[in-house]
Every structure is written in structure tokens, then in C-alpha cells.
Amino acid sequence: MRISELSAASGVAIPTIKYYLREGLLPAGEQTSATRARYGEDHLRRLRLIRALLEVGRLPIASIRKVIDAVDDRALSLHHVLGTAQYAIAPPVEPHASEQEWAEARAGVDAVIQELGWEINPTAPTREELAQVLLTLTLLGMPADVEALRPYADTALDLVTRHEMDAIPVGGPREAAVEALVLGTVLYGRVLDVMRRLAHESVSARVFGDS
Secondary structure (H helix, E strand, O other): OOHHHHHHHHOOOHHHHHHHHHHOOOOOOEEOOOOOEEOOHHHHHHHHHHHHHHHHOOOOHHHHHHHHHHHHOOOOOHHHHHHHHHHHOOOOOOOOOOHHHHHHHHHHHHHHHHHHOOOOOOOOHHHHHHHHHHHHHHHOOOOOOHHHHHHHHHHHHHHHHHHHHHHOOOOOOHHHHHHHHHHHHHHHHHHHHHHHHHHHHHHHHHHHOOO
16 A cells, blocks of 8 residues: 555554654555555554554653564564563652652562562562552551452452453464553553442442432
């Protein structure tokens, strides 16, 4: 397909496609003349991935490039590629605590992960996220130990193993797998949060509605 057809099929404007080509995010098309090139399904799939990372993952171009580089590196396992995308969309954490408080929170995270028997990279940004949550819970006098977190851990693990991992197409192009991971993590993460709040309201109405 020509670049105009690629634009129509992907919903990405031609100037934006040319920008992605210049930045190396999108591979060059097959040159058919000095001024024209043809593009295929691989280009369309790559544009879908870029849009998912940009519009849903809210990633800057530099972070998108890291994910794309991982996708294109055939020496990396799919686990590593998916991890690169997962880490890229993690929100930044700015701890507002003393070094001692933060160290204790990080130690708490390590204890939780070890108790659950989960395999988590030591550099995973999710460790920082959980440490921040545990620190806030502790400062507010709320439970922040393994037993307090276990129901959430069990729910998360069951959700991922029974539903979300099955939605990731592992037998096809890596772009499709990363796109599914990003969309699932961000969008279904929001669905889970909203459904939980809806359940809160429903249960509250049933339990406390007449009091």
C-alpha cells in the first residue's frame, strides 16, 4: 500500500508517519521509485503499537523507542520484551519520606514478594510503586503486611493467569503481544478499579442502606 493508504488504514496522519520513519520507529517501506515506497501489514501493525504506547500508555518518544528496540531485538525473550513495555508504562515514583522510612518500605516489599514466591526483577519499577503504597499505609496506621496484601495478591494472580495472559497473542508478531499487554494493563486496570468502586457502592447500599 502507498503511504496515503497506510495513513487511511491506520488513522495516523501522513506527516506523523514520515516523522516515525525519520525517527526509526517505523521501518522504511519498499522503494518503488525515487519518491515512492510501498508499505505492508508489518507497517500497519507497527503503527498500531506506536499508537497504543503513545495514546494509551502515554509514553514519550524516547520511551517508545526503547520498547520498539526491544521488539526488534530477536535475541531477547518475549518475557524481556513484555517486561520492557510494562516497565515503560509504570508511573514515576517520587518518595516523600526519609531514607530510613523508604528503606523500611522497600524491605517490606521484598518480604511480600519473597513470601508470595513471585519472580520479580530487582529493578522493577513496580517495587517502588508498592513501597510507596506500603509507606503511606504505615503512616496512616493501616495494615501493610503480607497478610493484609494477600487477598489483593491472590486476586491479581488469578486475574492475570486466568484471563489477561490468555489475551496476549504469543504465537504471532511481537508487536501484537506488546500492544495487547499495554492495552490490557492500562485499560483493564481502569476497568478493575471502576468495577471495584461500583461494587463498594452496591455492597454499601445493601449493608448500610437502611441505617
